[in-house]
Amino acid sequence: MLSQSQISHLAKLSRLSLSDEEFASFPVQVDSILSYVATLQEVDTEGVQEMERATEGENAWRADDPVACTAQTRADVIMAFPRKEGDLAKTQGARGGKQ
Amino acid sequence: MPTNPTIISLLSSYANKTSSAVEVVSDYLKQIQEKNGELNAVLSTREEAIDEAGAIDEARASGKEMGPLAGIPILIKDNILVRGQKACGGSQILENYIAAYSATVVERLVAAGAIILGRTNMDEFAMGSSTESSHFGPTKNPVDPTRVPGGSSGGSAAAVAAGFAPVALGSDTGGSIRQPASLCGIVGLKPTYGRVSRFGLMSLSSSLDVIGPMTNTVEDAELVMSVIEGSDVKDATSHALLRLEKAKTDSDTMKGKRIGVPREYFIDGMDAEVRARVEESIDRLREQGAIFKEISLPMTKYALETYYVIMPAEASSNLARYDGVRYGFSATGADLTETYSMTRGEGFGAEVKRRILVGNFTLSAGYSDAYYHKALKVRRLIADDFAKAFKDVDVIVGPTSPSVAWKIGEKFNDPIAMYLSDIYTVSANLAGIPGLSVPCGLAHGLPVGLQILGPHFGERELYRVGNIMERPLKK
Numbered sequence: 001m002l003s004q005s006q007i008s009h010l011a012k013l014s015r016l017s018l019s020d021e022e023f024a025s026f027p028v029q030v031d032s033i034l035s036y037v038a039t040l041q042e043v044d045t046e047g048v049q050e051m052e053r054a055t056e057g058e059n060a061w062r063a064d065d066p067v068a069c070t071a072q073t074r075a076d077v078i079m080a081f082p083r084k085e086g087d088l089a090k091t092q093g094a095r096g097g098k099q
Numbered sequence: 100m101p102t103n104p105t106i107i108s109l110l111s112s113y114a115n116k117t118s119s120a121v122e123v124v125s126d127y128l129k130q131i132q133e134k135n136g137e138l139n140a141v142l143s144t145r146e147e148a149i150d151e152a153g154a155i156d157e158a159r160a161s162g163k164e165m166g167p168l169a170g171i172p173i174l175i176k177d178n179i180l181v182r183g184q185k186a187c188g189g190s191q192i193l194e195n196y197i198a199a200y201s202a203t204v205v206e207r208l209v210a211a212g213a214i215i216l217g218r219t220n221m222d223e224f225a226m227g228s229s230t231e232s233s234h235f236g237p238t239k240n241p242v243d244p245t246r247v248p249g250g251s252s253g254g255s256a257a258a259v260a261a262g263f264a265p266v267a268l269g270s271d272t273g274g275s276i277r278q279p280a281s282l283c284g285i286v287g288l289k290p291t292y293g294r295v296s297r298f299g300l301m302s303l304s305s306s307l308d309v310i311g312p313m314t315n316t317v318e319d320a321e322l323v324m325s326v327i328e329g330s331d332v333k334d335a336t337s338h339a340l341l342r343l344e345k346a347k348t349d350s351d352t353m354k355g356k357r358i359g360v361p362r363e364y365f366i367d368g369m370d371a372e373v374r375a376r377v378e379e380s381i382d383r384l385r386e387q388g389a390i391f392k393e394i395s396l397p398m399t400k401y402a403l404e405t406y407y408v409i410m411p412a413e414a415s416s417n418l419a420r421y422d423g424v425r426y427g428f429s430a431t432g433a434d435l436t437e438t439y440s441m442t443r444g445e446g447f448g449a450e451v452k453r454r455i456l457v458g459n460f461t462l463s464a465g466y467s468d469a470y471y472h473k474a475l476k477v478r479r480l481i482a483d484d485f486a487k488a489f490k491d492v493d494v495i496v497g498p499t500s501p502s503v504a505w506k507i508g509e510k511f512n513d514p515i516a517m518y519l520s521d522i523y524t525v526s527a528n529l530a531g532i533p534g535l536s537v538p539c540g541l542a543h544g545l546p547v548g549l550q551i552l553g554p555h556f557g558e559r560e561l562y563r564v565g566n567i568m569e570r571p572l573k574k
């Protein structure tokens with residue numbers, strides 16, 4: 001069974017803060033899901049190629065040319081920023097800075 | 100069974116001038132206003148719809164050539180973008196998000212003259228089988244409002260069954276179109292993976308997701324598909340199609356049609372009345388000349404486990420984009436990492452968090468071989484089972500869901516019990532094949548769906564079998 005510290009570590013990796021209630025219920029629930037899917041171990045997959053997509057497709061290449069969105073889409077995207085400065089999304093520093 | 104107007108009947112009423120798009124759109128909006136309070140199937144409606152209907156009526160009156168869905172109102176699942184409208188994916192984290200562009204399917208529908216009526220409720224980010232995990236509250240089943248409509252496209256299914264629109268779009272990652280269609284007594288099509296562009300659909304599990312129609316009849320579903328399907332430069336996994344010839348009514352015979360019934364589908368614990376309805380459907384198709392063959396899909400028993408590794412793994416990656424920086428709900432922490440964690444911790448519901456944790460576990464170093472890579476190999480074996488079966492049969496039939504609609508709250512805190520309701524639907528997503536759910540009667544007074552599966556891009560066969568299945572119900 002997953003320990004609370006394992007859930008805590010997974011939550012940290014997943015960038016998820018959990019409530020006390022979730023910390024109490026998730027070890028059992030996540031463990032029940034992992035135990036359920038563990039039956040896959042009994043399948044013999046020796047030499048089987050992994051299947052990553054549902055239908056076989058060919059590479060869909062296009063010219064590497066930028067395609068501009070409309071001025072309206074640009075304005076809508078900017079409007080959706082939770083915090084902004086001018087036309088830029090504003091965020092805290094990735095290395096511990098406040099801005 | 101619902102006797103709501105079909106798209107085909109509305110189009111002919113427009114052609115005969117017995118009704119106008121403005122009247123039809125107004126009627127549907129009135130239905131929603133009167134009955135949605137109890138059902139919570141529709142999250143919002145568009146005020147512009149009546150004006151747009153007026154423009155369609157004017158264009159028709161002036162003799163302009165009309166699109167194939169001119170004046171047909173359609174509801175859109177809350178995870179498909181309509182520019183200028185809210186699109187929340189049933190989640191608090193996108194509670195006030197307004198779409199900056201439209202999904203390709205929406206652009207195609209509008210170009211065909213369809214009128215976007217509003218958006219429908221869904222399980223948060225399509226993670227669920229009951230539409231109870233929506234941040235906006237559960238949707239009720241119109242057949243019995245004490246019961247769930249299924250999910251995750253439960254709002255779309257309930258809306259069509261309640262007569263709020265003749266068609267709604269859903270998305271299907273593991274059964275999210277077919278299972279609610281079955282539980283609400285309507286038609287739902289999960290197309291072949293790649294047949295319909297995913298551009299503008301919020302990604303849950305990118306190798307499994309597909310958009311499809313939910314309608315009152317198979318013919319309506321086929322018509323909507325003809326508008327939304329086909330390749331799209333904005334989705335590299337979409338496929339170019341040769342336009343399929345429409346199934347002709349005179350070729351709607353089952354004579355010589357080879358239909359497979361997987362012995363693994365009649366599992367212990369399957370509702371006896373559901374089983375009886377499915378067996379009666381088989382008899383009905385046999386009477387029409389179909390040849391039945393028992394087939395075996397031995398890897399089916401691992402489909403649900405495979406699905407519940409691959410889907411959370413892909414979802415944990417896809418949902419990393421909800422970080423509170425570019426759009427949606429945003430909390431403020433002491434630093435960026437805390438801002439991410441608080442935004443996601445407050446913005447996501449319990450099932451989404453569980454799946455992110457499971458996904459990140461199965462992808463983590465030390466466990467990815469045993470879980471994620473193992474599941475991708477079993478997925479291949481499941482797809483091989485279908486490929487082998489379709490050498491001997493044209494389509495496969497079975498139940499869509501092992502049970503009828505259950506009571507609201509009954510399975511909400513038991514993830515595995517909830518997951519088991521997808522047992523017949525997930526394998527089609529893993530293999531990428533199309534699946535159609537059509538009503539096949541009632542069990543315990545509640546709708547039962549027959550699932551018809553076909554080979555890749557074999558939708559036409561599904562339409563034909565589905566059409567036959569509808570005939571006795573129309574009597």
